[in-house]
Amino acid sequence: MTDLWDGISRAIWMVLSLDANLLEITLRSLQVTLTALVVASAIALPLAAFLSVRRFRLRRSVIALLNALMGLPPVVVGLVVYILLSRSGPLGVLGLLFTPTAMVIAQVIIIVPLIASIAHQSLRDLWAEYHDLLISMNVSQWQKITTLLWDARRALLTAALAGFGRAIGEVGAIMIVGGNIDNATRVLTTAIALETGKGDFALALGLGFVLIALAVLVNLAIHWLGRTEREGRW
Amino acid sequence: MSDMFPLTVTGAETRRRGKILVGPVDLTLAGQGSCVVIGPNGAGKTSLLRLLHGAARLSTGEITWACDVEQAHHDQSFVFQRPVMLRRSVEDNLMYPLRIRKVPKAEARDLAHHWAEKVGLRDMLKRHAPVLSGGEQQKLALARALITQPKLVFLDEPCAALDGRATREIEEILNAVRATGTRLIMTTHNMGQARRLADEVVFMRQGRVHEHASAETFFDAPASEQAQAFLNGDIVE
Amino acid sequence: MKRLMAMMSAIVLATAAQAGDVMKLAVTTSFHNSGLSDVLLPEIQKDLGLEVQLLVVGTGQALKLGQAGDVDAILVHSRKAEDKFLAEGFGTHRREIMYNDFVFIGPDSDPAQISEADSAVAALQKIEAAKAPFVSRGDDSGTHKKELGLWSAADLDAGEFDGWYRAVGAGMGAALNTASGMNAYIISDRASWLNFGNKGDLALLYAGDPVLFNQYAYLPVNPDLHSHVKSDLVADLESWLVSDKAKSLIDTYKINGETLFTFNAK
Numbered sequence: 001m002t003d004l005w006d007g008i009s010r011a012i013w014m015v016l017s018l019d020a021n022l023l024e025i026t027l028r029s030l031q032v033t034l035t036a037l038v039v040a041s042a043i044a045l046p047l048a049a050f051l052s053v054r055r056f057r058l059r060r061s062v063i064a065l066l067n068a069l070m071g072l073p074p075v076v077v078g079l080v081v082y083i084l085l086s087r088s089g090p091l092g093v094l095g096l097l098f099t100p101t102a103m104v105i106a107q108v109i110i111i112v113p114l115i116a117s118i119a120h121q122s123l124r125d126l127w128a129e130y131h132d133l134l135i136s137m138n139v140s141q142w143q144k145i146t147t148l149l150w151d152a153r154r155a156l157l158t159a160a161l162a163g164f165g166r167a168i169g170e171v172g173a174i175m176i177v178g179g180n181i182d183n184a185t186r187v188l189t190t191a192i193a194l195e196t197g198k199g200d201f202a203l204a205l206g207l208g209f210v211l212i213a214l215a216v217l218v219n220l221a222i223h224w225l226g227r228t229e230r231e232g233r234w
Numbered sequence: 235m236s237d238m239f240p241l242t243v244t245g246a247e248t249r250r251r252g253k254i255l256v257g258p259v260d261l262t263l264a265g266q267g268s269c270v271v272i273g274p275n276g277a278g279k280t281s282l283l284r285l286l287h288g289a290a291r292l293s294t295g296e297i298t299w300a301c302d303v304e305q306a307h308h309d310q311s312f313v314f315q316r317p318v319m320l321r322r323s324v325e326d327n328l329m330y331p332l333r334i335r336k337v338p339k340a341e342a343r344d345l346a347h348h349w350a351e352k353v354g355l356r357d358m359l360k361r362h363a364p365v366l367s368g369g370e371q372q373k374l375a376l377a378r379a380l381i382t383q384p385k386l387v388f389l390d391e392p393c394a395a396l397d398g399r400a401t402r403e404i405e406e407i408l409n410a411v412r413a414t415g416t417r418l419i420m421t422t423h424n425m426g427q428a429r430r431l432a433d434e435v436v437f438m439r440q441g442r443v444h445e446h447a448s449a450e451t452f453f454d455a456p457a458s459e460q461a462q463a464f465l466n467g468d469i470v471e
Numbered sequence: 472m473k474r475l476m477a478m479m480s481a482i483v484l485a486t487a488a489q490a491g492d493v494m495k496l497a498v499t500t501s502f503h504n505s506g507l508s509d510v511l512l513p514e515i516q517k518d519l520g521l522e523v524q525l526l527v528v529g530t531g532q533a534l535k536l537g538q539a540g541d542v543d544a545i546l547v548h549s550r551k552a553e554d555k556f557l558a559e560g561f562g563t564h565r566r567e568i569m570y571n572d573f574v575f576i577g578p579d580s581d582p583a584q585i586s587e588a589d590s591a592v593a594a595l596q597k598i599e600a601a602k603a604p605f606v607s608r609g610d611d612s613g614t615h616k617k618e619l620g621l622w623s624a625a626d627l628d629a630g631e632f633d634g635w636y637r638a639v640g641a642g643m644g645a646a647l648n649t650a651s652g653m654n655a656y657i658i659s660d661r662a663s664w665l666n667f668g669n670k671g672d673l674a675l676l677y678a679g680d681p682v683l684f685n686q687y688a689y690l691p692v693n694p695d696l697h698s699h700v701k702s703d704l705v706a707d708l709e710s711w712l713v714s715d716k717a718k719s720l721i722d723t724y725k726i727n728g729e730t731l732f733t734f735n736a737k
Binding site: 088 | 495500504522524525526527538539540641642643644645648651667668669670696699
């Protein structure tokens, strides 16, 4: 129990004193995860829309696969990305292992199925609603996709936030592909694992509270920023 | 005035899982006025409209326009019994079909305002379309279907769920549209409405066109027993 | 929504481009846990303008990283494995830098009485005889290899132990946490032990046998196998590590007043 209080006071103290180290790893956490989120959304959302509007033979299988991949174990993703990016691996020449880019790649793989699956559910419903109208208007495939994405943007924001939540708290994969290098690839979650390993529970817990606060803040910020054209809505 | 007509339908059928939804239909429509499709429930009125519009797949037979099919589809629009509202503002709903057709934004907005005025939605331009009342939604759907200046508009029971006042407003708009030479093909259950709006009548029964005549002829002296019975309000299958 | 997109892209694009010399060095957890790297790295940065990025892993993985060319050099402490690494041509040479020692940690009450043992081997035999709970790293690290070597020197086979022997498959810190939770015996490097923050009822019970000395060596990765390896920087770092400055920093590094490492580079 004392560890818990120590953790809380440690967190408060680190935040108040604007600890340079903390600031750095927090910003890196944000940067890696937001980059992964943008890339993953750019892949997952159009994919989800495409799966909603286009009937093709393997469509159901692809959707089932995406649903299944939502539960992809991050450690395995990390391991596979590691092997691919290692100097002795097929993509070794890129020299990406143990860089933030490698962490972004791993996170993208982990959250694309999640975002695509959640997005597909709402886009599918919206498509059922819009189907007759858009077909009647002779709307092109691409226009269907952009219309759905735009009109479902609130639901898609929720999908993206779910992806963010999974990515920001992820440790298994990014520990493996990032290497937890101080000043280079250390982020909040890997720092927590490290401090726990050193038996410094208070510091680990302090970092944990910062991580939670960060996740909450980003969620609030994205919700707030996403509330455009709110005037005259209802 | 239209170069789309005459529209010729020969032996057209739509089947789904082996069951015939509509057809075989043989029908020729010339280029004038409004055509009202009537008939008992399940006669295939909606299916016929969808078939002509190209929204339902033609299983057998042929549908021929006087121009090429692409052009014909470009020049027509469809109003559904239950209006489909895009989850956007009234203004954006009106601009949507224009923006799809690459009409510049400013021009599209001007047209949207013009049509909102025409159907009495001027004050609601910024409202979120899905929260409008049923009558307002149908007026919006109608304006959205008309904004691209189609030569032909299909209307599937456009007033089915509306009260008297909304129905009258819609009919006024339709009469105005008809006066400009736009061809209307609509279904209705409301015989009063059919009499008020029809220039010609297509009477359907059991998936086929049972009778096709000018409104005057049909309402004064229907050719078939069944049409007579239907007009009398008897139960016809 | 547009504002949101703009902000997101701003964050994404703000990837700070890193300039200057950078090399990657795989080190063992025990070295990192000692805190010595926090003293050495800033000095290296200052003297050589070289940013050394540490990959903190077990000896097994460190060697693997060197073999694959994912790091430029390694700093480990497992002689047998190092010799094999060199024999297979993955490294250019081996340079001894310093040593520290392993210590026996266990519950303060010392049920196996190992504090009275006259050698490391005898201590292990006492633990086995008492079937006292013992935590093993079980992760193929240098420390783990050392522990297994000691068991076999004591004529015991760790593979045949039952319930009281727990291989946790984790780093030094995590293993110490486990030992602390179970009140078990464990072999740790002195540095990790001194820096460990969750000691609980654990205490240092036995140390000092010369077989417990733990030699750290620096092995550059073979540039013939991996042309991207930064051999110049690796050589710079090596000369710095064996310099007088490094010697004084290493020899004077203390935790709680205790010296941890002895510089012995030649």
